[in-house]
Amino acid sequence: MVDAGPPGYLIHDDADLVGVAVRDLEPGTVEGGYLRKPDSVTIELGHPVPLGHKLALADIAEGSDVIEYGQRVATATTDIRKGDYVHVHNVRSARWHNSVA
Template identity: 45%
Template structure:
């Protein structure tokens, strides 16, 4: 099986696409010892993130068990996670 997405830590809320993913594609990945199937809801380019858990508005988005920002809208499993729905808290001069 070709890896389509990787999850680094078991409590992460996103996976990283290891190839371009097309909307409607069902992909499988491992989170620890558990296999997870996700239907991709948007076209997701290589290297971008997709939600593997529902993420509520204002909730931290976790990658590598670290917050990479906060959701600016509700994000559902399989959604593309990027600048259109996440606000970074890193490297900002206004905070």
């Protein structure tokens, strides 16, 4: 059963592929919400996600853009499954991606 309390994560933009944990999250069913609309989204987490860190809202293929705030923020360095913890172990920051030869 989904917790009816405050959302566990927030989604900044409709195009986002990741949400941001607003508290430490444990594996299992977690409900989140959008910043600008009342819709809620339920995800089955496969891993713990610490406060302030990202979780995948959809499958993201290796080499694909990771979208947050409606913008490309990273590139997936491995396949990421919906509900996975998204961090430095499976993405490379878009900020530094083109600056390294």
